[in-house]
Amino acid sequence: MAKIESFSDIDLALKKICELSVGIEKINGEVTLECNRIKELRKNEIERLDNEKKFLEQQITLFCEDNKHEFADKRSKEFTFGEIGYRVSKSVSIPRVKTKVVSLLNAIKAYGLGKECITYEEKPNKEALAELDDKDLAKLGLKRIIKDNFRIVPKIESLELVK
Structure with missing residues (x-):
C-alpha cells in the first residue's frame, strides 16, 4: 500500500488492516491449538516429573523434621544444588x-x-x-486536560460482505 492521499485510500487501508488483523488472529489461534496439542502430548510426562519432584521434596521435609535439632543454631543449610531451612513466619x-x-x-x-x-x-x-x-x-490545584484522541476502529465483519 502506498501513501494515503485521500479518504478512499483510507478505506482501502482500513480494509487491509482488517485483513491483517484476521491473519494475526488466525495465526494466534493456530499457535494456541498447537501449544495445547503439545501440552496434551507431554501431560503424562510432566505429571510424572512433578510427582517425582513432590516426592523428593516430601522426603527432604520428613528427614529435616526428624532432624530438626540440626537447625537449632543455624536455621538453614547451603548445599551445592540448593538450600534448605526453616523460617519463622507469623x-x-x-x-x-x-x-x-x-x-x-x-x-x-x-x-x-x-x-x-x-x-x-x-x-x-x-x-x-x-x-x-x-x-x-x-x-x-488541579487542571482539566482535554485531548482530541484519534482512533482507528476496523470493521472486520465488513470483510465478509466484500467476498
Whole structure:
C-alpha cells in the first residue's frame, strides 16, 4: 500500500488492516491449538516429573523434621544444588464472613487498637473530580486536560460482505 492521499485510500487501508488483523488472529489461534496439542502430548510426562519432584521434596521435609535439632543454631543449610531451612513466619487468620469482620473491627476499635490494626485506603476519585467545574479544580490545584484522541476502529465483519 502506498501513501494515503485521500479518504478512499483510507478505506482501502482500513480494509487491509482488517485483513491483517484476521491473519494475526488466525495465526494466534493456530499457535494456541498447537501449544495445547503439545501440552496434551507431554501431560503424562510432566505429571510424572512433578510427582517425582513432590516426592523428593516430601522426603527432604520428613528427614529435616526428624532432624530438626540440626537447625537449632543455624536455621538453614547451603548445599551445592540448593538450600534448605526453616523460617519463622507469623500470621493471623481473619474471618471471611462479613458479620464476623464487622464484629472484629468493632472489637479492635473498642480496645483502642484502631490506628495500628485497621487500614484505611484513601485516594482521589478521578471520575468525581472530572465532573467538577474549572474553578473548583483550580482551588484544588488541579487542571482539566482535554485531548482530541484519534482512533482507528476496523470493521472486520465488513470483510465478509466484500467476498
